[in-house]
Amino acid sequence: MSGVEKVYGGTGLSASQVEDGSIFVEHDALDCEYTWDAGVAIGRYLQELKNGRIIGRECDECRRILVPPRMFCEICWRPNDRWVYVKDTGTVNTFSICYVNWDASRIEPGHPPHLPAVIELDGATKMIGIMHILGEVDPQAIKIGMKVKAVWKPEEERTGAITDIKYFKPY
């Protein structure tokens, strides 16, 4: 059936063999937690999200307005120049209708699918977008190019996180 390929080993096991104890296994899990400093650019980005606004950085050399903000332009390789607010409206650049959770488990029956999207924000340069999720929309009606608007958590519930925007909805 084949040529001269040398194939050694690769002994396949069934799921039950590793569960019934006939194949010896050990289990271990990472027992620690990380804390991250958000840094200069993302620190300000999060503070502004808490205020109900989205902020980016502008580079005077390539004229791009960058979101999420960073203090340097990776294309021009120089410190960029100023803070610029962008709008909380934008255009769906691409999306998915996802029936799988983050750990590959399937969503519960009756649970609506996850609706991740890349949203190009109004006021930022074309093709500059962020990843977020869509809501208040029939999944089958989502189209690339659809206009969407951020739905914010109430001010008192915001913590300075990307999740201060609950989702984006069509408008």
Added chain:
Amino acid sequence: MAFRERIEKNTGNIFRSSEEGKYFPVVSRYTAGVAGQKFLEEIKENEKIFGTRCSKCEITFVPAKLYCERCFARMEKEHWVDVGTRGTLYSYTVAYEEKDGSPKETPSIIGAIKLGDGLLFHWIKESSADDLEIGMEVDAVFKPKGERRGSLVDIDYFKPKK
């Protein structure tokens, strides 16, 4: 002030890898492998410790390995050797702290026990650290058969030869 408290005080923007108390819920499951399966089976079923001996390189690997790492010979059935359950204490240390830094109720002794040309790490019990000497002989103490599951901890601990 701990590092985390310090950065939390100085900046408002600290992010954790999980919600408080909810660790990253992915677990690793390790098979013992082709050689490891047989190695552990001998411990579990027969209270025996096996190595594999490469006669060309004159090395006895403990725990048993599938291959000689020096010449890449495959260790077949005839290479398996019973190295006995008595080893020599190559080195040891005494642990006074748990891994989170809190003091242990009773300090524990961890030994590096030479069997064949390899070292097994295991607990040393039935002895105080003061009575231990590098080079002394130690014996494996196995758990009762019903409690063994095919694991290095089917050997409960090692103790100095009586």
Added chain:
Amino acid sequence: MRKVAVVGAGMTKFVRRALETPKELSFEATKAALDSCEMKLEDIECVAHGSAPDAFDGIHQKGEYLADGCGGWNKPTMRVFNGGATGVHAVCHGWYHVASGMFDTCLVVCEEKMSNAMPHAQGFFLTIFDHITERPLYPNLLWIFAMEMNRYMEAYGYTKEDMAIAGALIKNHALNHPAAQLTEKVTVEDILNSEPMAYPVYRLDVSPVSDGAVAVVLASEKVARRLTDKPVWIEGVGWNVDTSYWTNKDLYYPRYLEVAAKMAYDMAGIREPHKEINIAEPYDPFNYKALHHMEGLQLSPRGKTVELLRDGHFDLDGEIPMCPSGGLLGVGNPIAAAGTVKIAELFYQLRGEAGKRQVPGDPRLGVAHAWGDLMQASSVVVMGK
């Protein structure tokens, strides 16, 4: 730079759950590669090995752990790692060891054991996303593939059926690959009717999760000519990485791959790759990715790829056979090892030793590609006889 040849290749069978430890998998592949060219470990001067995130095998500093299984005991040994691009990148890395004149022989070994991650390797992919601006949304890897596929199809009006045709073509090649995880024929309908996971990605649009290892032996010209009458030369290598701000670019076209491919083609003296390349092994963790990468590799004009696919241009007996190995989609996807399968495939194909998968017409030049990280990295190797 000196000429460098591939003189041997070997691999384990790819399986969903392997009994072997990661070291043992590496040993089996390495032993097979040495046996294929009748070499001994003592003939090897250095080792270049590749493995993707430590998280999958669940072994921190996996490079050091794997080294003795890769034949690295008491030898200069170096690991490379750039996610999915590792399997071809490790060969670029090994190529340098020999081309530079430092060494005459080099083992390149790539391994991954995905089944150690419980309940599923997918869980660890959460950690590749930005820890502050993306991870709180609990994304999984399917999200970004699905969104790239959606954008790609939208850009040219390609359909899910078009993508499934590519998937079936590649998967079925694997039926003739002795290491393959896939053992049953898959039809376009099977793919289109499989479980929707993340629209537009369905279950059979995706490669299986696998354990496995692959190794190849590299040699300088003088050693290669002594060892074999049929050395396969590494004619060019290239690699490139784009920004990790993956939402700040258009995903429909992998520009970084174009740059990597041009680097390799320039080195190989190739001006018109679509006319000169006889075999392509684009990276194919998802069926659309193979087509996306054929465009990036300059082997198909942007937007015309589906037309060529439907005309049989990429069939085994077509102009540029695509993934004759069976690819990640069929042979399986132990991340780093999956890329090296493509190098091994060009080795077999260019020597005329690929059995039922053999591309007809005496192929002379092939290209292998692997892709990875956050929609941003590509590594390319051009091989010829």
